[in-house]
Amino acid sequence: MSLLVVGSVAFDSVKTPFGQVDEVLGGSATYFSTAASYFTDVSLVAVIGEDFPETHVEFLSSRGIDLEGLSRVPGRTFRWRGEYSYQLNEAKTLETQLNVFQEFSPTLPASYQDAEFVFLANIDPDLQRDVLSQVKSPKLVACDTMNFWIEGKRDALIETLKAVDILIINDGEARELAQEVNLVKVAKKIITLGPKTLVIKQGEYGALMFTQHSIFAAPAYPLEEVFDPTGAGDSFAGGFMGYLSKCGAVNDTNIRQAVIYGSTMASINVQAFSLDQMRNLTQKDIENRYQAFKALTFFDHY
Amino acid sequence: MSLLVVGSVAFDSVKTPFGQVDEVLGGSATYFSTAASYFTDVSLVAVIGEDFPETHVEFLSSRGIDLEGLSRVPGRTFRWRGEYSYQLNEAKTLETQLNVFQEFSPTLPASYQDAEFVFLANIDPDLQRDVLSQVKSPKLVACDTMNFWIEGKRDALIETLKAVDILIINDGEARELAQEVNLVKVAKKIITLGPKTLVIKQGEYGALMFTQHSIFAAPAYPLEEVFDPTGAGDSFAGGFMGYLSKCGAVNDTNIRQAVIYGSTMASINVQAFSLDQMRNLTQKDIENRYQAFKALTFFDHY
Secondary structure (H helix, E strand, C coil), X not given: CEEEEECCCEEEEEEECCEEEEEXXXXXHHHHHHHHXXXXXXXXEEXXXXXXXXXXXXXXXXXXXXXXXXXXXXXXXXXXXXXXXCCXXXXXXXXXXXXXXXXXXXXXXXXXXXXXXXXXXXXXXXXXXXXXXXXXXXXXXEECCCHHHHHHCHHHHHHXXXXXXXXXXXXXXXXXXXXXXXXXXXXXXXXXXXCCEEEEECHHHCEEEECCCCEEEECCCCCCCCCCCCCHHHHHHHHHHHHHHHHCCXXXXXXXXXXXXXXXXXXXXXXXXXXXXXXXXXXXXXXXXXXXXXHHHCCCCC | CEEEEECCCEEEEEEECCEEEEEEEECHHHHHHHHHCCCCEEEEEEEECCCCCHHHHHHHHHCCCEEEEXXXXXXXXXXXXXXXXXXXXXXXXXXXXXXXXXXXXXXXXXXXXXXXXXXXXXXXXXXXXXXXXXXXCCCEEEECCCHHHHHHCHHHHHHHHCCCCEEEEEHHHHHHHHCCCCHHHHHHHHHCCCCCEEEEECHHHCEEEECCCCEEEECCCCXXXXXXXXXXXXXXXXXXXXXXXXHCCCCHHHHHHHHHHHHHHHHHHCCCCCCHHHCCCCXXXXXXXXXXXXXXXCCCCC
């Protein structure tokens, strides 16, 4: 199946306790599509400015990502600058320059309109709905969001959620959206808003997935070196949706496996700055980490 | 096998967002021995004052716990008072009255000296070693500790750890003991101090177990109502050690199952104040929660 993603392609400047990088390749759609490209065909919808180097476009293209929906317009590319303390679980945003992203209002190429799997990365909920409305008959729609939209455009977000099957957000955002502390209560409430499945990302503590009938808990992979958590959430979503798109249909078993493939890609991504660790993976690299998650969680399952 | 525990028997006064209780039955050895009593024979070593009601003694006795090592001395019983915010993951201690615990220096009854499984709950590390030295040939020794001893009696604690097989502590304590942030590095360091196995309790995020050869991650059970986290760590240790004592030997598979039985008892315990939820469990109650952990974590294990 083909998987469409709309989100940002950006330059990130990041400082962690282990080093810093300036204006490296980043953005939610970049991380998502790179991670997903190891599982399925991905079509990317995003905008870049005149300053975006051809080498980055070539990298995405080399991953087999369809870039017909990547438009280059006059102006500067979206930029984000942030830093992490030793805790590494939460980024402190130092600067956001929307630049060309400010006027982003994509028209989907005709070849994208038949996409069956859709991921609406963390962008304005009105824009998420606008893109989704251009997809003829989506089979599975997932989305991300953040506190900025939960606080600033709550009604628009609620409207978007009505058309979403799976919401993938972090624990703080989930609590803020549901206005509840307890995550079981949070999930019950969010499931009434539209998404039948809620995936709550908990950074170094892993992820929880709630459906109407079951709960699944996945740990994060315990790494000795976490270099840069930037993009972990989008890499997770990319592995998760990429695997579901590869399966072509969703059931209780493969959606749990999708959470582990998401965790696999996230855990690989954080081992280097930018998406450098995801540039040249083999299927064997991914499968080894997936098997390591089995070893990590096995106690009595057969 | 028989399991010996040394620790506190106390009165707890606890306030949570859901209510409060005054001078209810508490203490590390109380929670531990009650949880463990569902798996194995437990011998308790602790001290109480003249004010400790006979009904509490009768309850412990009704659980089949050997109380020959529970000494009643002149004075008041140990008291702890604390409260929890909505986050529920960390208690704020408001008051600690050591009372009769201050002079606690137990001589083990002859029948206790053949114990094969030993748990040294969170008490002065010198006292932990003193008790352990009275056990003739312990087969498996586990212990807990806390920041107070890590900071105040580090050398004594390091000495105790040399004789310990399994250290069971929370993540903040583990980081402080190892003076490292990353938990994989923390584990590598602690394993050089004596314990061949480190279990890190992470409250609502579950537990991680490190041995020299493997890592096991267990989630916490997602509960809709957590009434009172007091005693969760000791109930965990009780289920963990109780199950290992029941097995009679330790291998990589049953120690993982022990973590889940520990998590099972902790998740049951937090559903009511004091240890009320553990007073009248059936084997079926415990097995149902254990099976729920399987359902919670299964994705592709056979």
